[in-house]
Amino acid sequence: MRIICLRQVLFNCISSGKSMFLFKLLFILEYANAASGMAVSDECKLKFLELKAKRNFRFIVFKIDERIQQVMVDKLGQPDESYDDFTASLPADECRYAVFDFDFVTDENCQKSKIFFIAWSPDAARVRSKMLYASSKDRFKRELDGIQVELQATDPSEMSIDIVKGRAL
Incomplete structure (x- = not known):
């Protein structure tokens, strides 16, 4: 075809x-x-395990190093950082992958947590970068066992706290 x-x-x-x-x-x-065979650094897997099991981080931002064709850790958010801190850490003109450990209270007043995978592809990013991130996303996500919710965003409004809360419930 x-x-x-x-x-x-x-x-x-x-x-x-x-x-x-x-x-x-x-x-x-x-x-x-x-790009669909993009390598994933061991640090990505280890930091994700720390976020998931030990809750050492609130979020992790990942970027693709085009020079070595590998997904790398870009930023780590400390456990006391907020969702606003997370969104501020995403560049306005470059693509990124991210995971965010979202804590919330259900309608039954139960404290819960869900791990979100966010594919950030802003309109201002280069077309080549958007293609690279889109074609590598599924392979990368498979390396992170424990993702509960996925979001794709091209604009900050597409991943507002209200949207995240709605997807968590």
Whole structure:
């Protein structure tokens, strides 16, 4: 299916003189395909286990180091940090993955906690970066056993505290 689609795009681009478009499209497709095998550093797994089991952190922000093709720990949030501290730690123009240990009280007045996985892909991020993060997300998430809720956000309003509370309940 992919080969047929690429052949058709190639034919259309050649016939219309859009060779630069074709080059960019092929580059993005190949880059995304190669990125699906993105490595995950051992530190990512260890810090996530500490967040999950020992509650040493409130959140962890991860970034992809494109130079070495590996997901790395970018920032660690201490247990006393708030959700606002977490959202402030995400860059406005770069993609990131993050996990957040969200504490809440249910309608039955029970104290609970859920671990959120957040795929942050702001509109201002480079297209190449968005493709890389999108194609590597599922592989990375599989390395983090214990994720309970997933959010994808392109704007801070898509991961507001009200949305997080609603998804936790």
